[in-house]
Amino acid sequence: MKVLVPVKRVIDANVKARVKADNSDVELNNVKMALNPFCEIAVEEAIRLKEQGIVEEIIVVSVGEQSCQEQLRTALALGADRAIHVQAAATTEPLAIAKILNILMTKEDCKLAILGKQSIDADNNQTGQMLAALANMPQATFASKITFNESATQVNVTREIDGGLQTIAMDLPCVITADLRLNEPRFASLPNIMKAKRKPLEKLTSEELGVDVTPRTTLLSVTPPAQREPGIIVNSVDELVSKLKFEAGVL
């Protein structure tokens, strides 16, 4: 079976996002970019399924500007087989991305899509669920464990939910979104990074796929959050308890 793994280019998780002086957006110029960590987990899971013989081909796809081909190459270096870059604005909304992915799933005859549960820039947590809805497929979000039956026609997924863990069973085709503890992604080896440069990368546009990517929301402003008043260092537990009781009034 073929698996579709959509990935996103985001600010590196170790870089603190800074708001532009004109409050129009977050500063993305001269900032280190990386593969979204949840997408990395999704890629890793697909590779493990391929190693188990459940998946035959891993197709990674990214919707965005030319620069997201870097992240597609990263995914190819990790072990994906081929990549599709769909040219569109970097700010394309989850609904439009889900429409594009839905078309690609049919076009490529994928029985499974694995996505990161959210991107760490917009923190939307929507694309996988929207793809499942548009494709009329079942979904398992926030996956921490994925187990296929022997014929790979059904999958049990353990999900991290507010109350603990929930396990559900789905027939394929289906959509899974990866949570943090699904796996620990590998690092790409140098020979694999070199090999990835020769793996196929197909280029498409949202127009070619017939998807209207007109934004449904307008970003009016981006501002930094209110800063907390600087705190104090207390010297003992006595002092702490006294401050909490008599100054903060929370005990």
Added chain:
Amino acid sequence: MSHSILVVADHDNTQLNSATLSTLQAAAQIKALTGSPISLLIAGFNCSAVSEAGSKISEVDHIIYADNSVLNHHLAENIAALVLDLVPDKANAEQTFSHILAPATTTGKNILPRVAALLDCSQISEIIAVQSQDIFVRPIYAGNALAKVQSNDKVKVMSVRASAFEAVNITGGCATINTLQTVTDTAQVRFISEDNKVSDRIELSSASAIISGGRGMQNSENFAMLERVADKIGAAVGASRAAVDAGFVCNDMQVGQTGKIVAPDLYIAVGISGAIQHLAGMKDSKVIVAINKDEEAPIFGVADYGLVADLFEAVPQLEQQL
């Protein structure tokens, strides 16, 4: 029927959770601007108590009550189908609902984007403020920036960050209850099991005080120290991602960007360094206390009261003094 504001309730078939009550506060703010009534959807199994409680909330005008075994466990496929069934004319869904809201709990996050996509609407995730009937504020980049966004969609679909809105009270209301007889079973997914940590501890998302442990706790047994402090002050016990990843405690205790977002009156971080992802989940707490032996730890940057100390000495002392 004129259009209404729909709130999709999250509940355990026994009671509405506090995140739903906060979502109703956000809905009430929209109602104050538009005058549209609020419909609360209670979908579940053997959940008549929830429906009755919902009808007693003064902000709620109508209860839409669907009680069926296929709605047990809040499977997204069936609940989304149910919401869509409420919309007779999908192309003009705004005639039924002007806004659709759900709490940004794992249940709400699972269901709502499905609803939005099926209505061909975008979703605005985790709003923290209502500025007008179509302008909302939401955190991005783990709360390091706040985006003000305007929705141009016919139906405004949004999840609500509970910590940003005060819960409404279950009092003063007498909403009509409309019971749905037919529900859709998409049969696409089957519930297998749920491993809910049945705990007599206070729930994180509704606690007024929280004490959380990080990697510095060293093992799961040491969390008992935090529980003893929690018992004395009526606090819930939380954890950082590092502590969950290390297997000290279960995922349901994780506070952070991808765990629970909390804003209690008092948050005590013990042996937590303060990664951006953790701060995203707790930095709106009223009073933050940090106990860490590393004085350079970033957690001290957001703490109102910092104590540079070995937690294994400081926490037992704290317990004694409370």
